[in-house]
Amino acid sequence: MLKLFVIIPAYNEEKTIAPVVRGVFASNPDAQVVVVDDGSSDKTARLAKESGAVVLQHVINRGQGAALQTGNTYALRAGADVIVHFDADGQFEPREISKLVEPITRAEAEVALGSRFLKNNAIPLSKKYLILPLARLVNFIFTGLWLSDAHNGFRAMTGRAAGLIKINQDRMAHNSEIVRQIKEKKLSFVEAPVTVHYHRYGQGVSGGFKIIKDLLFGKFVC
């Protein structure tokens, strides 16, 4: 049987982490759920553990990209066949994990990326027509891939792909970085429609600029 690991980076998500973990288990009983607690000051780690997840704790906050890489490293050492990245704030549907895992188990692709545009989602208008198209453009400039969705944290990949993708961007620019490495390492990928529930607006425009800054700087440092 395939070893499926679901990685959930979480930073102060005590309100949502328990139902999210339980939801993932409910629709994927065989999965290993790994919550990477990124230095939360609230009860995230304890609640995740009580819900049955393996909890990896960052002593200090290092950012979402760093947390995902910690989850990847752990899962690979534990012999993961398939790794799924999932959000802790409840914006994704646990039962859609199988939709992303399927193309991988059927060997159609090594990476499956969730896309909120291949489906009718209630996306805030300014986000749909202003921020996201800009994000797609920035993504294309830095990665060379035109995707229907620029920044979606819902993805699945084979263990081999996860081993090749090295997330160096500790903060939020890891999304573009992952896409760039998919192209660089010539990994086959598919996009699959996923539901996104907007509880919060997300990063907004200033967050977007921070990502561009990180990406530019990453070009010099890495």
Added chain:
Amino acid sequence: MLIQILLSLFILFAVLKISGRFRAKEVTAGPLFFWLVFWLAVGVVVWQPNLSTEVANRLGVGRGSDLVLYVAVAVLFYMIFRLTVRLEKIEKNITKVVREVAINKESL
């Protein structure tokens, strides 16, 4: 002039500091030498401004103090660049340590 006396006092202060660090074995002979030469040069420029103007003129800069400023700005920018790169590297190393601690603690 007053500025010459003030700067000289500062140079004296800096030299005393660095030699104190050297005696406390916090600084090795290399940096000590560098800073002594540096502050000596500053002292020369403070008391013989015409000397720096002469050098500046040869380089095509009007005044000695302008030359000092240009060089200082260039050096500072370069140092900021190096520091930023260094800082980013330290950040990445911290992340690596935090990651290993997190994974090892779980597998205990």
